Amino acid sequence: MELDYVQQQYDSRRINKYISQVNENQLCIDERLLDLFHTKDALQTFAFVDQLGIEELTILNCQNVSFDRVPAKVKELRVNKCNISQINGVQNITDLYLLDLQWNNRIEHITCLQQMFNLTFLNLSGNSIESIYPLRKLTNLLDLDVSFNNVIDISALSSLVNLKCLALCANQIVDIYPLRKLLDLQTLDLYGNEILWCPSQL
Numbered sequence: 622m623e624l625d626y627v628q629q630q631y632d633s634r635r636i637n638k639y640i641s642q643v644n645e646n647q648l649c650i651d652e653r654l655l656d657l658f659h660t661k662d663a664l665q666t667f668a669f670v671d672q673l674g675i676e677e678l679t680i681l682n683c684q685n686v687s688f689d690r691v692p693a694k695v696k697e698l699r700v701n702k703c704n705i706s707q708i709n710g711v712q713n714i715t716d717l718y719l720l721d722l723q724w725n726n727r728i729e730h731i732t733c734l735q736q737m738f739n740l741t742f743l744n745l746s747g748n749s750i751e752s753i754y755p756l757r758k759l760t761n762l763l764d765l766d767v768s769f770n771n772v773i774d775i776s777a778l779s780s781l782v783n784l785k786c787l788a789l790c791a792n793q794i795v796d797i798y799p800l801r802k803l804l805d806l807q808t809l810d811l812y813g814n815e816i817l818w819c820p821s822q823l
Contacts, residue, residue, distance in 0.1 A: 649679040689713065700725065709733050723747045723766070731755050745770065746788065753777050767792070768810070775799050789814065 671692040679699040680686055686703045688710035695714055699721035706727035711720065711734070718739050722728060724747035731745065735755035743759070746768040753767055757777035765781070768790035775789065779799040784806055791813035800809070 647677040647679075648675045649681060650683055712737055715739070718742065720744070734759070746790075756781070768813075778803070 671694075674694055675692065676694055677697040678691065678695045679701070680703060681699075682702045684703070686700055686705050688708060691698065691711075691714055693714060694716065696716050697719040698711075698714065698717055699719075701721065702724050704727060705722075705725045706729065708722065708728060708731065711717075716739065717737065719742040720734075720737070720740055721742075721744040723744045726748060728745070728748040729750060731750060731753070732755045734740075734743075735758060738759060738761060740759055741761050742764045743756075743762055744764075744766040746766045748770055750767065750770040750772060753772055753775065754777045756762070756765070757780050760781060760783060762781050762784055764786040765778075765784060766786075766788040768788045770792055772789065772792040772794060775794055775797065776799045778784070778787070779802050782802060782805065784803050786808045787800075787803070787806060788808075788810040790810050794811065794814040795817045797811065797816055800806070
């Protein structure tokens, strides 16, 4: 029992030291933080994150990521290289304006994003997405990256008229006619597709 108490005190000091190094409202859940909690499970740290009132959260290379447990105050969420396939529950983080789910490889369905109207930055690159139809009403989006997926049909993008940056690299896109209405685009990246038809406006 005494050894357990000593270990707990040691862990507490390590965690407090970690907290002191947190930059304002930003925190990264990675192998270093999981080691402090003696776990490989990101869920074990979410209560700790909630207590800190973190608004910018990065989850990197972790197991068992559940969006239902992400603290509601988070406004910027990055979940990268976590090998996730399901993102159900992310729609309940209603204050999110930045969502980065790149390089999780297994995400196929994004239906739960269809009512996340506050999003202005969305990165879905490096997954297995075929349909981006659920994004068609996210008209506040300014920056969208859907590179390195399996997208063919981009007609859903025609309504996202506020987009300024759009990346669609390495998909299976052949027709970019739906992009003709995106008059505010400042950057457009289509590298790695086999475009068969391109309107003169672009």
